[in-house]
């Protein structure tokens with residue numbers, strides 16, 4: 001997997017910078033606004049869907065499940081997604097529509 005870079009100044013981002021870029025979307029070196037590529041937008045949309053579906057699926061097969069179990073599973077998946085998603089981020093300097 002190639003490291004994510006700024007399309008404007010070619011700065012290579014560290015893992016901790018990518019975690020911050022999930023929320024700020026500004027290059028820490030040149031301060032320009034960054035946009036996700038179409039492919040990266042698609043990859044980023046899959047984990048939130050899984051975050052909702054997997055706990056719901058577990059509730060169906062492990063019945064009865066408390067709301068606490070559902071919330072804890074959702075929280076664990078959120079942490080996992082925030083930790084893994086930086087490796088899927090690729091940036092462009094122009095906004096691209098997903099569809």
Ligand SMILES: [Zn+2]
Pocket residue numbers: 006007008009010011027028029030031032
């Ligand atoms: Zn930059």
